Amino acid sequence: MAPETNLAVAQAAADIVAKQIPAGPVQPNWSSLQAYYTVPAWYTGAKFGLCMHWGLYSVPAYHNEWYEKHMYGSPAIAAWHVQHFGLQDTFGYKNFIPLFTADQFDPEAWATLFQQSGARFFMPACQHHDGFALWDSKVTPYNSMQMGPHRDLIGELAIAVRKRGLKFGFTNHQVENFQFINPPKEMLDRMKAAKADLFDPAWVNFYHVADRSDSACKAFLVDWFNRNVELINKYQPDMLWFDNGIDQRFLDPMKLMVAAYYYNTAKQWGKEVSLNTKKAAFAPSGTNIATIGSVLDFEGRGPSGIRTGVWDVDTQIGSTWGYTTGMKVAGAGAIVTRLIDIVSKNGTMMLNISPKADGTIPAEQQETLLGVGRWLKTNGDAIFDTHNWIKAREEGANGNKIYFTVKAGALYAIITGKWPAGVVTINSLPASIGKVAGVTLLGNNGKLAFSQDANGLTVTLPANPPCDIAWTLQITGLKMNEPTTTPTGNPIPGYPYQ
Structure with missing residues (x-):
């Protein structure tokens, strides 16, 4: 108008x-x-x-x-x-x-x-x-x-x-x-x-x-x-x-x-x-x-x-x-x-x-x-001061979705849906992508047990979630992509990820 x-x-x-x-x-x-x-x-x-x-x-x-x-x-x-x-x-x-x-x-x-x-x-x-x-x-x-x-x-x-x-x-x-x-x-x-x-x-x-x-x-x-x-x-x-x-x-x-x-x-x-x-x-x-x-x-x-x-x-x-x-x-x-x-x-x-x-x-x-x-x-x-990873999300088990963000060399995997029972597997993180050094859950004290193989990263979760909406795993040890912001705000030409 x-x-x-x-x-x-x-x-x-x-x-x-x-x-x-x-x-x-x-x-x-x-x-x-x-x-x-x-x-x-x-x-x-x-x-x-x-x-x-x-x-x-x-x-x-x-x-x-x-x-x-x-x-x-x-x-x-x-x-x-x-x-x-x-x-x-x-x-x-x-x-x-x-x-x-x-x-x-x-x-x-x-x-x-x-x-x-x-x-x-x-x-x-x-x-x-x-x-x-x-x-x-x-x-x-x-x-x-x-x-x-x-x-x-x-x-x-x-x-x-x-x-x-x-x-x-x-x-x-x-x-x-x-x-x-x-x-x-x-x-x-x-x-x-x-x-x-x-x-x-x-x-x-x-x-x-x-x-x-x-x-x-x-x-x-x-x-x-x-x-x-x-x-x-x-x-x-x-x-x-x-x-x-x-x-x-x-x-x-x-x-x-x-x-x-x-x-x-x-x-x-x-x-x-x-x-x-x-x-x-x-x-x-x-x-x-x-x-x-x-x-x-x-x-x-x-x-x-x-x-x-x-x-x-x-x-x-x-x-x-x-x-x-x-x-x-x-x-x-x-x-x-x-x-x-x-x-x-x-x-x-x-x-x-x-x-x-x-x-x-x-x-x-x-x-x-x-x-x-x-x-x-x-x-x-x-959320704050993050940028995208090589993919935005993957489909998790039981209708859950797992979203990814990156900051300061750490990968964040945010799980939405229902609190997973016992373990969660992130298929986007198989052993071939690099060796995970540690996993923590934001809002929860201590490191979490995990294993990594050709099928992905499997993390053992505590019995109770730290909050009531979505839950974030902080994953360290992997080589992360560089920040994707630009001075002009325009997209990076030829950026390979979608």
Whole structure:
């Protein structure tokens, strides 16, 4: 849902903002960005972080975080809206702003929970497709300081999270706002005639429905850039993530302006930072194996096998990204298994949480996060600062799966499923692969008895597991493959493993 415009409009907007780019090593072109960029060291080993969808859509808490789009354009959801709130003409999306109170929001409690989850970073959505800013903004009046909660939600979170040692950034979805709403003609005509809601002069720049001309789009793109500049200057994000809306090639001039501003400004801070984008948004060649100046993000699902370089998967804790009434929430076991799978393939998992409009994180989501944290407290050595082995996993006995990671010369074998009775055999470690020197179980004292033959490595396990989800064997003595991260984040050409 990028703005349906063209390169000329984007370039005209870029020409307006070009004078704002600070001096530094990055010019707003691909070759300059490519010559400068290196994936931050802190991110290569992070492996687990959190993101968040929280905003006006959390008030109706119905269907999903695209409620604004659907309340004007999907017949069933539009009818539900009328039933519960009234006609869109008199109760439009803007009318949710006063109801987004965040009156129970406690950033210190949130930050403590995130720390206890084991996450290395936190990246809330600073604005979603609706364009409502969750920070104290001088660029847009539609923000959480002037309206709704009357608080700088992003600023408060930044302070609390960083105080606990986590890196802080945010996800930005606003570029899709320009053409997010597409009501039926009858609704448009009715509102236009009455100057109601979407055509209310006080709100036309909130909705971007009344005017979608080239000049309006150019102004929107300038505003998009200025919001990013404000966020960068006010909060010094360690990472800045963009949604699918910036994927289009015709937006390259504007993307490059933001990249140059961000990296040159971060150079003045003395901080390692990165953009984080999807598909080929920062790959002018059109292929995501040649990304420039950005970590590659996969939504929902990552690669089917090992992918070298540096990449991540954003995935959700529940059945919707934003909070909805009755949403299903995955338990800690499901999330830990998802994390293990992603990390075994060399990736990082960014788990989305979904607070309520009042600023509370539902109890079931908290329980899941705390469960993940307990597991990481025991098994984190097999996750943080690791890289992939020569294979991601093997199928174990009785439906179990065994995943592999590598760190500091040790191989970690993470067993998921049911706690094996007595022994476990790892068929991927026959005697021909090398001689195992020792095996330990994370969370359990002492070395484990083992044998190794042509069929693999067989390890005798204690009667009781050290934790309740998945169990990690640390195996030493074998020659391990080298780290597979790259300075650019792109995959290693010709890497032999899948």
